Amino acid sequence: MQEYKVRRILLQSGAMERQYEYGVRDYRLIEAAREGLTQKEICERFHIPVSLLIKVLKTHGEPPRSRKQAIDPEVVRAVVADYLDSDLTREEICAEHGISAAILNRILDDEEVPRRTPPSRTGTSPSGF
Numbered sequence: 001m002q003e004y005k006v007r008r009i010l011l012q013s014g015a016m017e018r019q020y021e022y023g024v025r026d027y028r029l030i031e032a033a034r035e036g037l038t039q040k041e042i043c044e045r046f047h048i049p050v051s052l053l054i055k056v057l058k059t060h061g062e063p064p065r066s067r068k069q070a071i072d073p074e075v076v077r078a079v080v081a082d083y084l085d086s087d088l089t090r091e092e093i094c095a096e097h098g099i100s101a102a103i104l105n106r107i108l109d110d111e112e113v114p115r116r117t118p119p120s121r122t123g124t125s126p127s128g129f
Contacts, residue, residue, distance in 0.1 A: 025056075026056050026059070026060060028046065029042060029053060029057070030056070030062055032045065032046070033053075033057060034062075038069060039053055039054075071099075071103065071106075075097055075099070075107075076107050076111065079093060079097055079099070079104065080108075080111050080113055082097075083104075083108065083113060083116070084113065090104060
C-alpha cells in the first residue's frame with residue numbers, strides 16, 4: 001500500500017489525532033513527575049489511574065516516583081528526641097508534631113529507634129486464669 005493511502009486511512013479513522021493527544025498527555029504527565037508531584041497528585045490533576053501513570057513513566061524511561069512524601073528532617077529530629085527523651089505518649093507526640101501514627105512508625109523504623117515497652121499494669125492478673 002502506498003504511503004499516502006496509509007496516511008489517509010489513519011487520518012480518516014482518527015488514529016493520528018489520538019496518537020497526538022496521547023503524546024501530549026504523556027509529555028504533561030512526565031513534566032508533572034519531574035516537577036516533583038506525587039503519583040497521587042498527578043493522577044488527581046489529570047484524572048487518570050495510577051496504573052496508567054506508571055505505564056507512561058516506564059514507557060518513556062522515567063523512574064516512577066515513590067508515593068511516600070518526604071518528611072522534613074527537622075520534624076524527624078524533633079519526633080525522635082521527643083520519643084527518646086520525654087515521657088510523652090505516642091498519641092501526644094503525633095498531636096504535637098501534626099503527624100499520623102503511621103508516619104511516627106515510619107520515622108522510628110527509618111531512624112532505627114528502639115521501641116519503648118508499654119508500661120505494665122500492676123495489680124492485675126492475666127485474664128482467663
